[in-house]
Amino acid sequence: MSLQHSPLSPCQITMSPGLPNPTGILSPLKPKYGDRFIPTRAGNTWNLTYPTTQTQPPAPETGRAATSPYKRSRENTENNKDGSVLYSCLLMNEMLGYQHEDNKDLGPGTPRKVLPNRKLFHYDATERTALLNETMSSYSLSPISNKSEKLLRSPKKPTRRISKVPFKVLDAPELQDDFYLNLVDWSSQNVLSVGLGTCVYLWSACTSQVTRLCDLAQTDDVVTSVAWNERGSLVAVGTQSGLVQVWDATAGKQVASLQGHTARVGAIAWNGDILSSGSRDRFIIQRDMREPPAIQRQLVGHRQEVCGLKWSPDNQYLASGGNDNRLYVWNLHSTSPIQNYTEHLAAVKGETFFVC
Secondary structure (H helix, E strand, O other): OEEEEEOOEEEEEEOOOOOOOOOOOOOOOOOOOOOOOOOOOOOOOHHHHOOOOOOOOOOOOOOHHHHHHHHHHHHHHHHHHHHHHHHHHHHHHHHHOEOOOOHHHOOOOOOOOEOOOOOOOOOOHHHHHHHHOOOOOOOOOOOOOHHHHHHHHOOOOOOOOOOOOOOOOOOOOOOOOOOOOEOEEEOOOOEEEEEEOOEEEEEEOOOOOEEEEEEOOOOOOOEEEEEEOOOOOEEEEEEOOOOEEEEEOOOOEEEEEEOOOOOOEEEEEEEOOEEEEEEOOOEEEEEEOOOOOOEEEEEEOOOOOEEEEEEOOOOOEEEEEEOOOOEEEEEOOOOOEEEEEOOOOOOOOOOOOOOO
8 A cells, every 4th residue: 555645636545456455445446337227317407408397287267368278288189189090090001901091980999900910020012012902003102001091181080079068048947857747849940948837938049039838827737748840830738637738839829739638748749740648647649630630549558657759750650668667669550569678677768769
């Protein structure tokens, strides 16, 4: 061990190889490198070198300027999502043999035809042509297949935006809170009919005008159902006493008052000039309004209140749902159901037909 001292440098101690260190101070050695590289991230200033945007909670809606940045951010997120889906489909076409052609059909869960025996990490021009079953032109300048070209040229699927707030709020006092009643119906003339207590009101979506069509207070009756005909000129009103009244919406006059039910009428459906009504008395009555005394036909099948009626688009079949958890399908010219469904565990009120 040798001790060296210089006025321009601090004291240095040099250890001779093979001799013990009497002071216990380890001399600096050269770093030893292995076959693994473990980076040292201590002392790195990532926040200064790569600044990131701080995520802040949405500010309260105090003004339009406070919500506009978040709205723009949401729109940008949706656009980026659409672009990423298109890019993913393009990669699947070229690398995995998918056959996406139309941009409108892209979406999660959509089945696609995949060609078998596709090798992901292998590329061959002749094999690719045979695999995709395409005729590649020798003068083609496109590096992608015909399927991918159609995908890129197809129009973008329009995004449907559904408002989360209503554009119109109407007051509905005395609206009965009863699951089995049908007190709201929209006509083909864009007029809404609502049964409120003993009255029926009409609201025009074009002019926002509200008119009172009828009032049953003089007969001490209550409205239990309303339904427009296909032309939007007549309104059928079911009552608590079992009557079915037909009103002319344009003239504001009653056209007919039909009897036949012994309990309240909670469901009404039109089929041209044929009016069907379902009641708590478990019966369905069909009437032809073209005859002066309406011809009646009674359909018997439900064991409890009939709370839903719907005609098929071809006007040949009538679906009826009841509080007995049953769904019946009736033919226009038959008084017995042609189909019966008993799998429901609660009342069947909403019915519709799907045209294939």
